[in-house]
């Protein structure tokens with residue numbers, strides 16, 4: 236399937252009608268194995284607490300048609316309540332790191348990635364888990380967010396649509412991280428259908444009951460969708476509005492690399508809201524304002540995310556895109 240048109244400022248992308256007509260439904264095999272990952276970042280506590288709870292109370296996430304396995308992915312980081320020990324576990328699931336040909340002392344997270352890949356993968360093989368739900372928190376004001384890696388995966392698009400509809404009236408944005416120049420190599424990427432669940436705002440090392448409840452609801456709706464699918468429910472063709480990552484924006488920095496300005500108050504907590512040409516983005520200690528000079532309206536997300544200061548990212552620019560998925564049935 237291809238993307239055939241972009242229209243003006245809405246930046247809507249549609250699949251061709253011809254391609255949709257060629258096959259009106261896609262058939263998938265039943266979902267047999269699902270993993271729920273918590274603690275990929277050890278200081279994002281909603282996922283850590285939920286997965287630890289479900290390890291003792293598996294009946295809460297059990298669905299009769301499939302195996303559902305909760306798993307703490309970075310136990311040492313969880314124990315220390317830090318994001319990671321040596322390197323970010325959520326960026327090392329590339330073939331080179333997983334293949335084991337790295338020389339010298341192997342960073343803890345790479346050892347861990349290999350272990351996870353052998354338990355739930357191998358990545359890219361038919362033996363990998365069908366679905367991995369990877370639980371994260373953000374300090375940004377993003378609400379419930381589903382992270383989609385592939386714009387052509389009808390199964391996951393249909394699952395996102397089901398979760399979004401079930402969550403209403405609470406918002407549930409979908410962030411598409413597919414990008415020609417950026418490969419994330421996420422922990423969940425070893426599954427056939429990976430999905431990140433990112434809920435915020437919640438400070439690192441803190442757990443809030445409202446954020447925890449939202450995350451729990453998202454997981455349960457995802458499991459319900461898979462159970463209904465396994466039972467033979469047909470899901471009609473759907474469209475899904477997603478925010479596609481365009482570019483990461485760093486803070487203004489001085490000669491020594493220190494922050495030269497911080498997020499402007501009018502951008503703070505405005506994740507998913509339009510940022511129009513001329514709108515303020517940053518403000519210096521002296522009150523000098525930097526404005527957005529792009530040509531098109533964009534939709535910032537991960538605004539002022541604590542974990543991204545080290546990644547030189549103040550926020551990510553996204554555009555709104557509409558994805559289409561064919562009808563889905565077993």
Ligand SMILES: [Zn+2]
Pocket residue numbers: 275276279370371372
């Ligand atoms: Zn995270």
